Amino acid sequence: MKKYVNKMILSMFALVIGAFISTNVFAMTPTWPNDAKFDRGVSNAYYYVDGTATSYTSRINAAVDNWVDTGWGWNPIYLYPVASNYATHIDFYVSNYQQDAVLDNYTLAYAGFWDINSNRLSPAGYGPSVDYFYTEVKMNEIFDIQTSTIIHEMGHCFGLAHSTDHYSIMYPTLEGTYVTTVQKADHDTINYLYN
Numbered sequence: 001m002k003k004y005v006n007k008m009i010l011s012m013f014a015l016v017i018g019a020f021i022s023t024n025v026f027a028m029t030p031t032w033p034n035d036a037k038f039d040r041g042v043s044n045a046y047y048y049v050d051g052t053a054t055s056y057t058s059r060i061n062a063a064v065d066n067w068v069d070t071g072w073g074w075n076p077i078y079l080y081p082v083a084s085n086y087a088t089h090i091d092f093y094v095s096n097y098q099q100d101a102v103l104d105n106y107t108l109a110y111a112g113f114w115d116i117n118s119n120r121l122s123p124a125g126y127g128p129s130v131d132y133f134y135t136e137v138k139m140n141e142i143f144d145i146q147t148s149t150i151i152h153e154m155g156h157c158f159g160l161a162h163s164t165d166h167y168s169i170m171y172p173t174l175e176g177t178y179v180t181t182v183q184k185a186d187h188d189t190i191n192y193l194y195n
């Protein structure tokens with residue numbers, strides 16, 4: 001009987017260790033190949049809302065606020081709004097899906113990645129594998145884009161790829177995403193990339 005109890009204690013201990021490891025080491029949101037990210041960092045970053053996207057200004061600002069203050073502790077992100085897209089980090093547009101290389105009648109939005117000379121760094125609709133200078137978020141004009149989708153696209157801009165975790169803001173589809181704000185794994189991965 002005593003031996004049985006000892007084994008129980010041991011296996012409970014192993015479970016606790018397992019839980020500790022999975023939440024503290026493995027709970028990372030995937031990143032782009034080679035951990036591609038903003039070559040200028042994110043602590044003094046600028047964003048621009050194009051004339052096509054001004055109806056989304058308050059949702060974009062709410063998404064920015066969520067990345068600046070995720071509620072999961074400190075991260076290096078700080079974004080300022082500016083009135084032109086000169087040397088910005090993230091530019092927001094609304095596009096007509098029939099005139100866009102990536103958007104179609106079921107894609108809500110996507111992020112594009114560019115170097116300082118305005119060369120696109122990955123095929124439209126795909127993530128980059130080298131560090132980038134600026135990004136563009138294109139939102140599909142046929143949808144009412146929610147703040148959570150803007151937060152997701154900004155995650156791509158900062159360097160986060162898609163996650164299979166339904167509790168990550170980086171889950172690929174709105175229907176399968178159980179959260180509407182930045183989660184701890186997403187926040188921690190930003191610190192991993194930029195610190």
Ligand SMILES: [Zn+2]
Nearest residue numbers: 152156162172
């Ligand atoms: Zn996505």
